[in-house]
Amino acid sequence: xTDEIAVIPGDGIGQEVVPAAVxxxxxxxPEFTFQEAEAGDAVAENRxxxxxxxxxxxxxxxxxxxxxxxxxxxxxxxxxxxEAVGSFANVRPARSSPGVDALRPETDLVFVRENTEGVYSGxxxxxxxxxxxxxxxxTESASRRIAEFGFEYAAERDADVTVAHKANVMxxxxxxxxxxxxxxxxxxxxxxxxxxxxALATKLLLDPTQYDVIVCPNLAGDVLSDLAAGLVGxxxxxxxxNVGAENALFEPVHGTAPxxxxxxxxxxxATILSAAMLLAHLGHDDAAADVRSAVERVLxxxxxxxxxxxxxxxxxxxxxxxxxx
Ligand code: NAI
Ligand code: MG
Numbered sequence: 001x002t003d004e005i006a007v008i009p010g011d012g013i014g015q016e017v018v019p020a021a022v023x024x025x026x027x028x029x030p031e032f033t034f035q036e037a038e039a040g041d042a043v044a045e046n047r048x049x050x051x052x053x054x055x056x057x058x059x060x061x062x063x064x065x066x067x068x069x070x071x072x073x074x075x076x077x078x079x080x081x082x083e084a085v086g087s088f089a090n091v092r093p094a095r096s097s098p099g100v101d102a103l104r105p106e107t108d109l110v111f112v113r114e115n116t117e118g119v120y121s122g123x124x125x126x127x128x129x130x131x132x133x134x135x136x137x138x139t140e141s142a143s144r145r146i147a148e149f150g151f152e153y154a155a156e157r158d159a160d161v162t163v164a165h166k167a168n169v170m171x172x173x174x175x176x177x178x179x180x181x182x183x184x185x186x187x188x189x190x191x192x193x194x195x196x197x198x199a200l201a202t203k204l205l206l207d208p209t210q211y212d213v214i215v216c217p218n219l220a221g222d223v224l225s226d227l228a229a230g231l232v233g234x235x236x237x238x239x240x241x242n243v244g245a246e247n248a249l250f251e252p253v254h255g256t257a258p259x260x261x262x263x264x265x266x267x268x269x270a271t272i273l274s275a276a277m278l279l280a281h282l283g284h285d286d287a288a289a290d291v292r293s294a295v296e297r298v299l300x301x302x303x304x305x306x307x308x309x310x311x312x313x314x315x316x317x318x319x320x321x322x323x324x325x
Contacts, residue, residue, distance in 0.1 A: 003282050004033050006062035008055065010077070011040040012256025013266035013314075014068020020268040020318035021066060021275040027322045028279065028287040035062060039077045040070035040256075050076045059084045059249070064278050067251040068271065074255065082115060086244030088142065089149045090115040090221060091277070092253060094228035094238060097269075099300035100308060102233035107208040109228055110159070112150040113221025115242060117142050118173075120218045138173040138217070143180035149243070150215035151190050159212035161192040164200050164220045177217060201227055229253060236267030236307045237299075239274035241281065248281050250274040260306075264313045267305040269295055272321060294324035 005025070009018035025032055037055040044050040050073035059065045059081060070077040082090075090113040096102045123135035154161045163181050167174035178194065185192055195203065197220040203210065204224065208231055216224060229238050238253040252270030260266055272295050280288035298320045304310025305317055312320075 002031050002033055003029075003063045004035060004061070005278070006058045006065040007034050007036045008039050008059075008065060008067045008081075009036075010068040010256070011042055011071040012069060012258055012261035013254075014040070014070070014256060016261070016264060016266050016314045017252065017268040017271040018066060018068040020314050021271040023318055024272050024291060024321055024325070025066075025275050025279070027325050028291060029284060039067075039073075039081070041073050044073050051080055056080065056084050060247070062247075064247065064282060065249040066271070066275060066278060067249055069252065069254065069256045071256045071258070078251070081249055082242045085242060085247035085249045087115050087242035087247075087249065088145050088245075089113070089241075089243045091153070091241040091243060092221070092225040092228075092238065093240075093273075093277075094225060094232050096232045097237065097296050097299040099302075100233040100237065102231065104205075104208050104231040107228065107231045109204075109208055109211055110153070110157075110213045111221050111225040111228065112146065112153055112213055112215045113225065114142060114146040114216070114218050116218075118218035120222075136170065136173050138177050140176060140180050143177045144184055146215060147181040147184035150213060151184060151188055151192075154213040155190070157213070161190070162200070162211050162214050163192055163194045164197040164214055164216040164224065165194060166197050166220075168196065174217065181215070197224065200224065204228060204231070225253070234267075234307060235270070236305065237269050237273070239270050239277055241274070241277045243281070248278070250278040250281075264315065265306050266314050267307050268314050268318050268321075269299060272318065290325055291321070294321045297324050 009015045037058040092111040094109045096105045096107045117137045119136045121137040125133045165174045235254040242249045276288045276291040303312030
């Protein structure tokens with residue numbers, strides 16, 4: 001069966017790392033067809049919108065999407081695209097790689113972040129006289145859905161689940177989040193641990209090896225996964241998946257890196273690892289594992305891009321990954 005992949009390089013280094021990752025996908029499975037689409041600052045300038053209708057159509061029609069990054073228009077691009085694939089879970093693995101200088105070289109974590117509500121629901125008000133408010137939305141259905149996804153994801157990997165929360169303060173909303181998770185765990189007969197999200201930040205910094213899969217509300221997942229990026233050696237390495245019931249979008253955690261864009265030296269590892277997550281999502285588990293191990297061997301043996309202390313270009317790293325395949 002031919003899988004159709006929507007490809008959206010976007011702005012800045014997205015134009016460099018996404019084509020590199022597409023070459024890797026072509027090397028593992030020439031049965032893919034690729035539909036390229038536009039989004040981001042450059043399209044906003046040329047066509048008056050950062051996210052043309054035709055791009056949303058392409059994403060909806062595809063089996064999965066590989067996205068690079070958008071610049072100043074990022075929020076206007078990525079939030080509607082996550083919605084277009086019906087994404088409810090943001091999966092962010094943070095794993096140290098051999099040969100990469102990392103604060104915690106033994107880190108191997110996966111954040112499963114609720115991706116639709118919490119404090120990112122966008123319900124903010126300016127009441128005047130210097131008073132502003134934000135409504136934190138937590139529903140039983142979304143909490144159950146992320147719990148089911150997180151427990152299933154962990155079970156497939158034989159991993160432990162830790163749930164991050166702050167129910168001692170946000171008693172009603174995180175109380176409901178925890179109740180929903182507990183109900184799902186009971187139905188599945190699964191064990192799990194809970195941690196207060198602030199205490200978890202310290203524990204992750206001191207000893208990340210205590211944790212495997214961390215299920216968290218939206219904001220906690222955003223903050224804690226960026227903390228984990230610091231543990232494993234940098235933004236150029238972190239992939240992510242936005243998973244929905246029938247569709248999904250894969251993207252590096254990093255942005256457009258305007259400071260190095262156009263120089264051809266961006267690290268393609270995060271995007272190639274995102275492509276590996278895409279392969280696994282489409283059921284190509286062996287190909288996904290091959291790509292991951294090829295990237296790890298290249299990170300270990302070189303060539304490396306300047307962010308990792310090397311002198312290689314984006315394309316030289318992608319070529320090395322393809323040779324390992
Ligand atoms: P950034 O991730 O683009 O860059 C932060 C630092 O990390 C820079 O020094 C950059 O050179 C470095 N870096 C990032 N990815 C790298 C890679 N693959 N290889 C080597 N070095 C890499 O974040 P920043 O600077 O905060 O944002 C830049 C632009 O990107 C902004 O316009 C922002 O809105 C956008 N952005 C878009 C995102 C998205 O589309 N999902 C996510 C984050 C930021
Ligand atoms: Mg973030």
